[in-house]
Amino acid sequence: MKVMVIQGPNxxxxxxxxxxxxxxxxxxxxxxxxxxxxxxxxxxxxxFQSNFEGEIVDKIQECYGEIDGIIINPAAYTHTSIAIRDAISAVAIPTVEVHISNIHRREEFRKENMIAPVCTSSIVGFGPFGYHLAQVGLFQVLQEVKAVQEAQAQQQAAQAE
Structure with missing residues (x-):
């Protein structure tokens, strides 16, 4: 299994x-x-860390076919980036969004989240420990995906016989 961690601006x-x-x-x-x-x-x-939106989009796209799961903290782009949202949606890789602070308890403009709807899950407000929680959750999701794929392969092999 391969996981990419993408960190946004600042x-x-x-x-x-x-x-x-x-x-x-x-x-x-x-x-x-x-x-x-x-x-x-x-x-x-x-x-991977970048302060540039386009580089983050490029990195997400590079994950297609190469990476099993993504953990992303889009930082300030959470609230503004349709491009990052579209890239996550396009690659259809299980993705967990992380925020160190609880964005829902902060300034009004931080409550708008463009990214969460296309992610498998979001972890907010646990500080740096949120990254550990994201790993635990993503690893579980990837194990479930692998189990489903193996079951489908076995079923196809049985049907072919």
Whole structure:
């Protein structure tokens, strides 16, 4: 199994920016924890961060046919990006959206979420631990998808006999 973690704008500034909202952990620390957990579960994991919407869209599209699941924190693009929403929808890869803060308890403009409707699930407000929850949830979804695919293959093989 292969998972891509996509981080949006300003997440490269974690540990520096607004620690009262996002906490003191740096993105590299979050990724190190995710890599450890993925390794314990025999999952390959890759990381990508960009402050540019088009690069995020390109990365989502590159996942098609190569990646089994996506964990994405679109950050500020959550509230504005139809392009990221359309890319997630187009590739039809199980995707879990993560937000460190609870976007529903923040400014009014942050309550509009363009991304959630095309994602498998959303994790909000658990701080950096939300990434761990996203991994647990996504790994479970991917195991279920794999089980269904194996059952379908067995059924087709039985019908072919």
């Amino acid at each position: 997440l490269n500034m974690l540990g520096v920016r607004e620690q009262q909202i996002y906490g003191p952990m740096k993105l590299e620390q979050i990724h190190a924890q995710m890599k450890d957990f993925a390794g314990q579960n025999n999952v390959e994991i890759e990381f």
